[in-house]
Amino acid sequence: MDMGISGGETGPEALLQATENYYRELAQELVTATQKVREGDFSEVKSAVQAVKDLRLAFQMVMDERTRVDKLRKQIAGVAGGAGELDFAAARAEIGRRLARLRDAGAGG
Numbered sequence: 001m002d003m004g005i006s007g008g009e010t011g012p013e014a015l016l017q018a019t020e021n022y023y024r025e026l027a028q029e030l031v032t033a034t035q036k037v038r039e040g041d042f043s044e045v046k047s048a049v050q051a052v053k054d055l056r057l058a059f060q061m062v063m064d065e066r067t068r069v070d071k072l073r074k075q076i077a078g079v080a081g082g083a084g085e086l087d088f089a090a091a092r093a094e095i096g097r098r099l100a101r102l103r104d105a106g107a108g109g
Contacts, residue, residue, distance in 0.1 A: 012072060016065040023058040026051055 033048035 012065055012069045016062065016069055019058060019061045019065055023055065023062055026054045026058055030055060 030048060030051040033044040033051055036044040037048060
């Protein structure tokens with residue numbers, strides 16, 4: 001099955017795009033087969049059933065790849081900026097500093 005990935009393109013985003021293109025092609029095949037069945041040409045029933053099966057498979061592939069791409073983006077963002085993760089050591093140190101300031105301030109009243 002050629003998914004339309006050109007030689008230089010690799011990685012999850014290229015596969016995601018190719019899978020989405022494949023999904024569109026299968027959807028068009030299903031529309032064409034359905035139209036022929038409505039017109040009374042029942043020779044396309046078998047290809048319509050196969051198109052539905054292929055669409056399900058392609059949909060699952062798209063969703064899997066989107067999940068992978070999102071996960072990779074989050075990992076890259078986490079490595080680059082450290083965002084998204086809680087720094088418990090820094091939080092603990094900040095709480096300690098604030099408690100020390102309160103103790104130093106005394107009753108104050």
